[in-house]
Amino acid sequence: MQLTNVISLLALMAAGASALPEPVANMAEGIVERDSGHLIEARCTANLPICQGASYVGDDNCKCQGQVPPCGNWKCGWSGPRSIMNCASKGTGCVWIN
Numbered sequence: 001m002q003l004t005n006v007i008s009l010l011a012l013m014a015a016g017a018s019a020l021p022e023p024v025a026n027m028a029e030g031i032v033e034r035d036s037g038h039l040i041e042a043r044c045t046a047n048l049p050i051c052q053g054a055s056y057v058g059d060d061n062c063k064c065q066g067q068v069p070p071c072g073n074w075k076c077g078w079s080g081p082r083s084i085m086n087c088a089s090k091g092t093g094c095v096w097i098n
Helices: 002-018 038-043
Strands: 055-060 068-075 084-089 094-096
Touching: none
Parallel strands: none
Antiparallel strands: 055 068, 068 084, 084 094
């Protein structure tokens, strides 16, 4: 029984580690504001759930077509690239904005 619990715990930890975002190389601070829309549009192909332990930052415009307003920005529990999400209402998903 204990071996089963250990295997289950290891599988859970491996799944959690694979769910962490990968750092994005060569992404400057504020690139989203300087972008002509191509970077954000590329990010709109995935309908992501909000990151665990996120805290609300404030209201914002929706960034992707298909997101239902109102939208807001959320800060995930880590710093750096892929740490701020723009999330919409009615289950229409989130998108990384940094």
